[in-house]
Amino acid sequence: MHKFLFLIALFLLHYSFPLLAQRVKPTAEEKEAAKVEKKKYKDDDFLITSAETNFTFSREKSKTNPFIIRETSTNTILCLKETLASTYGNGVFYDGTSSVERFYAYNKKEKNDLIGIVTGHQTYSSNGIFHDDAKLFTYSIGFKEIGETESYIVEKKYTDPKYLTAVYFHDKYPINKRTFSFNVPEWADVDFILKNMEGYNLQKTATKDKKGENTLYSFTLNNLLADKSEKNQPSSASILPHIIIVHKSYTKLDGTKENIFNDAQGLYKWYYSLSGSVNNDKAAIKPVVDKIIAGKTTDLEKVEALFYWVQENIRYIAFEDGIAGYKPATCQDVYNNKYGDCKGMANLLKNMLVVAGYDARLTWVGTSHIPYNSHAIPALVVDNHMICTLTLNKKRYFLDPTETYIGINDYAHRIQGREILIEDGDKFILDTIPSFNKEHNRIVIKQELKLEEDQLKGTSQDVYYGEGKTNILRSYNSSQTDKREDAIKHYLNNNDKNIIVSDIVMSSMADRSKPVDFKYTVAYKNQVVEDNQDKYISLDYDKEFKNFTFDTLRTKDYMLDYKYQINKQIRFKIPEGYTVKHLPESLKKSTKDFSFTISFKQENGYVIYSKEITLDNSIIKKEDFKVWNQTIKDLKKTYNDQVIITAK
């Protein structure tokens, strides 16, 4: 019974106060002003009129957490929604190295925390992570009418400065004025690196306090639109203004200087201290290494065998929990568990290669959605991935075992062209992973078609290279054995009843060294329309990109998963007794980032259809959307036009 009463009391404590809080009704002027703002931000229900976040640094006697940073955010919210009730909701991330200390909401009348509600501490897991210690502290504030204003304060504490790495100016709501200020004491050496400030009017100040002990660095941006996510947009780090905080060093209370990330060497030193403290037991993995390389004669064969074994036998399962987010699991643990994250898999592969007698090293890299691509910025935001670098016969191979079914000389798009930090004892080696051009990922399709009983029938050969090849190998090998045949059929006929595929011959789905090659017989239904003597024929069934356009509301560049190239040639046999009456016009459009070329020609009793589409840099830039849309319109016109043949 007591427990029951306690629960009721707890419920009231949590949920009743906002109902008791005094609302401050907006004045007529405030409502009018809000309506003016609403015209500006018509898709938004709230405007953050002011957002101030202040960071203060302090030293503690604690041995484990001698350097603490406290973050205090004060936000004022204006309701722009003209309905009976609406709720402003937002949240703050925290994890094992930080905590949310307080949430406090207020208005002009209520100087206490009766306005907002803490709605929870949600577990937050990003895609593909088994368990993440990151949590989202969420809160909400109720509003009743347009023009109403409420404010709140959130206090957060970082127990280790290196994890405060970057702060972003934007929010999911528009902001009139956003300020970040850092009260940096003289005992702390901190750098601020500003990113993506082009087009923004940054106000930056640095003022010393009266005693000259602290410097207040302040950064302000005004009139920020709400950041709304768009499909395949570039990463936030690539486009949104933000500040990277580089904690170089600080002086402890006892007067000793402690370096944090002074430079790339400092960053490496920390990485290396973690990876170096891993107790790898190479003896535990030697038997399996010996077994894998048994019978392999050349170095390359041995290395390939080990690389592919890890890809195929170690499942990618990531635990992002505290220091486990940065420190690799031991090679024997990963081997015994048969699972690991990128660090664990890289560490196992490295140790396997070392056991086999090769020069293999752990390597830190930031994948393509991290724009900095430079370890000149010594902060944890620079790297998010670990691979293994092998040096064999003076050539470096960059081995990423998380990329299943990738060949030894192949690199996934996400790590191509990235600057890497390779372990080298106390020092490190900087290198860059090679980039491939679009041809690396080409798809080559060759078809021989003829007309039979109003169907287009013939043969097709589809060959996939690069990323397309890896994706097919990966999908095939991860499909259920009994469903693989159907899966291939569905892939080739797009699960469309109008395409009948048979007699499929395909290359080995285990061989990463060769392209994936399908040869099959194909028949297309409903592609021919008859009109007396004439036949209207639509030759190209697939019509890639035919509806791929951007609407005017899109504000961000479009990123593709990788560079793209397709070459398709269809040789259509003109039936006996027919001549070609009409061929669609050719198409040729190109820019720096993409090109579309289609041609039709008549040659030796055949209509030859050739198509090449390339997306050279895996990006379609916003400034090119107009050209792109016009190109797709022209492409559609070409696709829609028919080859017309007529009886002689």
Next chain:
Amino acid sequence: MTKTKITFLLLFNFSLLHAVYAQSDKAEYLKLIGDKDPAFDIHAAPKAMDKESAVILAEKQTYTSTRVISNDLTWRYQKRRKILLLDKAAVEEFSYFYFQGETNKRTSYPNSHEEFDSLQILITKPNGTSKLVDLTKAVKVEKDISIPSIFRGSASEYYQKVAIPDLEPGDIIDYCILEKYLIWIALIPTKFEFPPILYTLDNTYPTVKHKFSIEIPNNIKAMGTGYLALYLNTYNGAPAIKKEVKENTTSFLVEANDLPKDEYERWSYPLRTSPTVKGKVIYIRERPGKDKEIIKKMIPPIPFDIKQTVSADEIKAWAIQTSQYNTDYYAATYGSYALGYLKKYHSKETDPVAIAKAAYYRIRTGTLYEGWSTNWRTNNVNFLSAMKIVFDAKKIKYSIIAVVPRKISSLDDVLLTDEIDILFKLDGPKPVYIYNVYRHAAFGEILHGHEGNDAYEITNFDNKKIPASIKKIKIPMTSASENVSVHTFAYTIDEEFEKINVDCEETIKGIAKDDYYNDLLIFSEYEDYDIKRFEDPNRVTYAEKLANKKIKEPLAKKNAAEYKEETDARKEGRKKSIEGDFQVESYDDFTLVQDGRTEDKIDIVFKEKYKITGLLKKAGNNYLFEAGKLIGGQVEIKEKEMDRKVDIYMDNARSFVYNITVNLPEGYTVKDAAKLNINVTNETGSFKAVTKVTDNVMTIEISKVYNHNFEKKENWPKMVAFLDACYDFTQTKVLIVKK
């Protein structure tokens, strides 16, 4: 001792330790789960199954009453599965092992019993070594993660997951879920029902051995004041139940071997076609007095045996008890509210159907707008009890109907009360079946899941001298023409042959309405109507207040803003729905003509306007027109579906009518429109299209009819014939040429 010898000894010791360790893990597992069933001594799949992704080598579900402690009953449920993983896909599937709720935790339910759950997982390598999985590393599963079907349980508890270490193709995963109940008999008023058992024997993977058993001690009577009622039977070709009597226990077993994997087919009800086990265990506490007799009628004592069927009389006793002796507070309260309303607004009404209808809508209005218990709204028995109060007060004769949803069972195969729905019926020229209130359903609309199924009708249940009578009836079935969607489209092609203006009116009748309610209806549009008509005709509604300007300006504005948000969302929803079939250039207008929520406006009628593109292609001087696509996407029967293995169960017969007019630009006409004329008709249904072209106007009258809600699998080719004809129609293109 030489170095070599030491190494050898170390290695020898290590292997020995490893063997002992491995052995001890398996032994520990068997000890923890308390099971040494030899059926699980299987380590390889039959040759015929080696192309599968995984094979369930052995599976069992056992319910065991292990012992009696003084006056309490201990009940144990065990589910054990041993699965051989044959490929990487299976390894990935079991990479994360999901399980429900907490394990190894005791939970007490103060008024009845205590529960204890446990889970153990053992991985066995191809060389025979085994290892227990450490479950302390389990983490909570985020809400939005979907749980693979093989792990899914019936309850909607939260799940945990654990990453299974050292898993490779060839490994065997053996896991066992154990639930123990300790039932405090003294606290049970009349009976304690264990969760119903209802499952198909086949699974995601083929199964070599499947075993189900209920085991009770032979001294069960020694408990004193109660007995266990065991309901158990098998259906759809599942093996019959075997009884095994041993010295201390009696077991009831279902054993099946070499079960193929389940492969869902379109329009099927697995519980009607796949081998199925159905059962339930109920502990009945025998107490002197009236209750004892009632319970005995409903659940007769059957010591040391199982009950494999339920008689009409048992269903009768249960249905009468449930619908006539419910003492729910809200049922009584809302029944008397309904009576008060009838007295005030329908005092002179004598027609039983009209009275029932008025009471139905009054109760619906109460639950929708007056804060009546929403939980109560989903409880059919409580609703019926409220209606009983009305009928008794108005001296209206009615009958009780006991029916089972088609998806679950036929009436003859009913075994558990959990399968049965109860409703009332009013006789008359057209009998009326009274279902629980639903936000949108009009009075008397039959739940489509019951249509055409046999049911029991119970009458005379209130006569104390004569026993109630019971007879079999059939719940009426709606016809294809009663469940029709009529789509009237006027398509106008623009002069540039790019865009097509669409002006359409749609009338949706019968069960077809179910698919439209949520997309088309907005609460605030019917709230005022409902209140005025079914609660208080004199109440001034919001709309009236607004019209009279008696309401303050800001509130009106806020209402208007909220209403606009809802109507915008409806338009956006409609646009998205149309985008499933067409490239929508713009969605311009929506009008709801009729909402279909009451019997006087029983159809949903709405109009909309929009523009589409993508159906016209330039072909020399002419245009190719994908006219077949004008009826939107249609069922596409894939090659794989042609070989039908089970009978075809659909929710209802239904039809679709498309009245299409295509207006072409002046000077153009359609050539070869005759190929749009199709007629495929057979006993299962039909697809017909009749096309006419007059000057620059083409009309197409189309109908697609599913005649029944059930077809034998032998009729599948006939269904495919008209479905394929319809799909082929959608692929048809015609030429638009200059006249």
